[in-house]
Amino acid sequence: MAAKGICDPTVEPQSKFDFKLIRCRTDNYAVLVHDPGSGDTLVVDTPEFGPIDEVLRKTGWKLTHILNTHHHHDHVGANEALKEKYGATILGPAANKGQIPGLDKGLKDGDKINFGGEVIDVIAVPGHTLGHVAYYMCSEKVVFTGDTLFSLGCGRIFEGDAEMMWHSLDMLRHLPEDTLMYCGHEYTLNNGEFALEVEPGNKELQQRVEEVRELLRQGKPTIPVSIGLEKRTNPFLRPESQEIRDHVQMHGVENWRVFGSLRERKDRF
């Protein structure tokens, strides 16, 4: 199945925006995207006011848009404080109107946001929450996946079910392989330890976990990471893997069932 983001593959994307990944709370990430041309700046998720405000003050960027991936407090907590200070417009899943503080514009699957002369596609990725959306910036080859897809892992299924969550992940794994994925949390090492348990023979996974350990030792983030690398290393995107199927002892069943079994095992990991 093709991802729904409308992207002309014949047009070579040109990166023209600046990105800043901001660590918030203990393990959350917010991302600032700045368009030098128009001066517009957006933030994806608002876990904490202080660290986001600090970067905005240092760069002098004026926050114009807040994009929320889902309604959980650690993704919307600083919405109102940032809106009050910078006058930004808040966009997020329409399904969670009332749960997203200060929401100005509700979004649904297939909607498009204009930012800096480019289009951001809204892709519904339900499962972690029913209203969860991802934001795909085709022109920059970047996707923001919130708590749906993590590096080497995926979010817990709080509101949906395994089949629904699998459908969402399947959509994300069909984005172009050189798309860079930003997610909502720094969970990569714990995810990697689980991944090695279920697919220990995956050489590229072994290598990625080593790199992740080194990045963390140096105090660096482990994201963004390409969709292509995730497809080759993240067990939750790999239900076709023979080694994973052997591990969960499930053969001749649909991908979502293997995925569901992995997710349950990870919940207990």
Ligand SMILES: [Zn+2]
């Ligand atoms: Zn969440």
